[in-house]
Amino acid sequence: MNVSTARGAPFARKIGAVAWSPAVQLCLFALIAAFVVASRWPDVVLHANFWGEDGWYWYPDARALGWAALLKPWTGYLQTVSRLVALAAQPFPLAWAPTIFAAAAISIQVGAATYLVSDRMSAASPSQPARVLFALIYLLLPDSAEVYANLTNVQWHLAFFAFLVLASTPAQGWRGAALDAAVLLLSGLSGPFSLFLAPVAVLRAWHDRNRTTFWRAAVVLGCCVVQVGFLAASDRAPASASMLGARPGRLVAILATRVVLSALVGRHGTLGVLGLWMWRSHLLPVLATGGGLALTVLACVRGSSLVRWGLLAAGLSLAAALISPVPLTGWAKPWVMLTNPDHCARYFVLPMLAWVGVLFTLAADRNLMLRGGAICLLGLLLIELPGDWHLPPISATHARTDFVARATAFAAAPSGTRMEFPVNPPGARPMVLVK
Numbered sequence: 001m002n003v004s005t006a007r008g009a010p011f012a013r014k015i016g017a018v019a020w021s022p023a024v025q026l027c028l029f030a031l032i033a034a035f036v037v038a039s040r041w042p043d044v045v046l047h048a049n050f051w052g053e054d055g056w057y058w059y060p061d062a063r064a065l066g067w068a069a070l071l072k073p074w075t076g077y078l079q080t081v082s083r084l085v086a087l088a089a090q091p092f093p094l095a096w097a098p099t100i101f102a103a104a105a106i107s108i109q110v111g112a113a114t115y116l117v118s119d120r121m122s123a124a125s126p127s128q129p130a131r132v133l134f135a136l137i138y139l140l141l142p143d144s145a146e147v148y149a150n151l152t153n154v155q156w157h158l159a160f161f162a163f164l165v166l167a168s169t170p171a172q173g174w175r176g177a178a179l180d181a182a183v184l185l186l187s188g189l190s191g192p193f194s195l196f197l198a199p200v201a202v203l204r205a206w207h208d209r210n211r212t213t214f215w216r217a218a219v220v221l222g223c224c225v226v227q228v229g230f231l232a233a234s235d236r237a238p239a240s241a242s243m244l245g246a247r248p249g250r251l252v253a254i255l256a257t258r259v260v261l262s263a264l265v266g267r268h269g270t271l272g273v274l275g276l277w278m279w280r281s282h283l284l285p286v287l288a289t290g291g292g293l294a295l296t297v298l299a300c301v302r303g304s305s306l307v308r309w310g311l312l313a314a315g316l317s318l319a320a321a322l323i324s325p326v327p328l329t330g331w332a333k334p335w336v337m338l339t340n341p342d343h344c345a346r347y348f349v350l351p352m353l354a355w356v357g358v359l360f361t362l363a364a365d366r367n368l369m370l371r372g373g374a375i376c377l378l379g380l381l382l383i384e385l386p387g388d389w390h391l392p393p394i395s396a397t398h399a400r401t402d403f404v405a406r407a408t409a410f411a412a413a414p415s416g417t418r419m420e421f422p423v424n425p426p427g428a429r430p431m432v433l434v435k
Contacts, residue, residue, distance in 0.1 A: 026114055029132075033110045036139050037149070040389060044149045045106070048098035049403050051150035053082070055423035055431030058151065059097055062086035063433070075326055076234035077227050080189040081108075081158060082151050094433075095407035101151040108154050112161035113139055120168040120176070124306050130360060137356055137381070142266035142388035143258070146345040150424075155191040156349045162187035163313055166200050166220070167306050170212035177212075184216060188223025192231070196316040198224045200309045207305060245333025246322075249282065253339045254322070256288035258348040263355050264381050266388035267341050296358050298370065303361040314354035321347035356381070410435060 038045050050059065053074065061069040062083060069083050085104045089097045113135040115121070117128065125131050138160070147153040161183050171177040188194035201217040261270045278284040300308050325334045325344060337343045359381070362374035403421055410419050413435055420430040 022119060026118055029117055029135075030110055030114045033113045033135070033139055034106065036136070037106050037109060040140070041145075041148060045099075045102055048102040048149075050098050050101065050421070050423045050431060051152050051425070052423065052428060053079075053152040054086075054098070054101055054150060055421060056429070058082045058086035058101075059089065060431060060433060062090055073230045073234065076231040077191050078189045078230060079155070079191060081155060081186045082190065084186075085151055093407065094410060095404045097407075098403060102149045105149050105151050105154040105157075108161065109139070109157045112157055112164060115161065115164050115168070120171070121164065123169045124167045124304075127364075130364075134356065134360060137385070138353060140385050140389060141263075141349065141352060142385070143262040143270070143341055143345050143352075144349060147349055153346045155187070155193065156346050158183070158187040158190060159193035159197070159317070159350065160353060162193065162197055162220075163200065163310065166197065166204055166216060167309070170210070180216065181219060184219045185223065188220055189226065192227060192320065193317070194220050194223040194227055196313045196320070199316070200313050203305070203309055203312075243334075244322075244325075245335040247335070249285075250335045250339060251322070252282075252289045253285045254335065255292065256285040257339050257341060258345075259318075259351045259355055260288045260292040262341060262348065263352040264377060264384065266384045268387050269384055270341050292355065295362060295374070296355070299358040299361040302365055302367075302370075303358075307357060307361050310357055311354050314350040318347065318351045 057074060058069075058079075061072060065072065067087065069087065070078070070080060072083075073079070085101060086097075088104075089100045092100065116135045116138070117131050121131055122128070125134075147156050165180045165183050168180070171180060187197070198217075198220050201213075201220040205213040205217040207213075257270060257274070261273060265273065273279055273284065276284065296311065300311060321344075322335070322338070325338065325347065338347070359374045359378050362370045363378055365371050365374070406419060406421055410417065410421075410433065413419070415435055417435045418432065419435075420432050423429065423431050
């Protein structure tokens with residue numbers, strides 16, 4: 001099998017008598033990735049519905065404000081990708097809008113996985129089989145229902161995509177450069193992620209010192225300035241430690257539950273562990289967190305700069321989530337909420353991916369003991385993945401609703417009609433539209 005150069009020069013692989021170009025291979029992988037994503041939760045695609053801010057803000061604001069909605073912040077930041085998709089959905093029937101939102105969210109996730117296996121990432125990770133395996137783990141990541149096929153939380157996948165762009169080799173043509181710029185801009189102007197990726201962009205530019213890394217860093221820093229400006233103009237401020245319920249023991253429990261164990265044994269396995277006496281005695285959380293941190297330090301020391309940059313970005317993201325989680329309402333102590341595998345999974349997607357990256361790094365280490373231990377942990381992860389293949393029943397987080405029927409009735413209603421539309425998760429306040 002031929003191997004591409006670090007520059008990603010064109011090549012062809014032959015399987016039997018058929019030559020498969022890189023473009024064909026990537027298209028095939030994208031189709032497989034889309035099938036994998038859809039197979040985890042078919043109802044979310046076949047019976048798509050708005051999720052949270054999808055129906056509360058993105059679609060109604062696009063309908064009422066038009067392009068001006070792009071300059072309206074939410075939680076202190078611009079949310080560009082969600083608002084752009086909502087604007088793109090306006091020419092189509094309302095009944096189609098949730099499906100358009102879901103398709104956009106899935107496309108970004110599949111796009112990130114496909115980019116990871118492409119030759120653009122060959123310099124960062126020379127082993128294509130390893131990249132394919134990591135991409136599949138990313139698509140099947142346990143405890144990730146909250147960021148699955150909904151536009152509101154697609155920014156977390158977009159942030160991962162942006163990190164891959166910063167880690168990739170320079171594009172050889174204008175199309176690749178345009179894709180890189182679009183991903184960095186969309187991610188940087190959708191939530192706070194430019195703040196976490198800015199150090200990575202600067203370090204990569206300092207390390208490589210070429211035109212590509214310089215313009216990438218400029219894009220990320222420009223987005224960072226914009227988002228910091230909107231954040232400074234908002235009234236959002238970090239909560240105090242007492243309001244958060246911040247305690248060392250809870251921090252250990254959060255890291256053990258939502259990062260180390262969730263990635264290794266999945267949501268179902270983690271829920272089972274929580275009932276053990278070793279967990280209630282605090283012994284298991286300390287062992288899991290301590291072991292995870294020790295392996296992370298080893299990966300930082302023995303791994304590449306890319307590993308350290310990924311851990312830096314994920315660590316900053318997790319620190320921000322712990323300091324200022326959203327929402328704070330409904331829970332007396334938000335850190336208690338964060339220890340529960342059924343809440344706020346979005347905050348732990350990037351840390352879990354970084355943790356998996358630690359295991360991949362150590363699995364390739366020259367030290368036999370480290371390599372064997374990391375391979376065993378990755379084996380445990382792969383064994384547990386089928387148990388979390390199917391996400392929670394749709395009644396737990398998404399409900400089948402009469403959205404299409406209501407949208408059809410709304411389209412035929414006279415002007416001035418006010419109608420409510422159900423929004424997931426179940427129990428959330430509805431979307432209200434006036435024709």
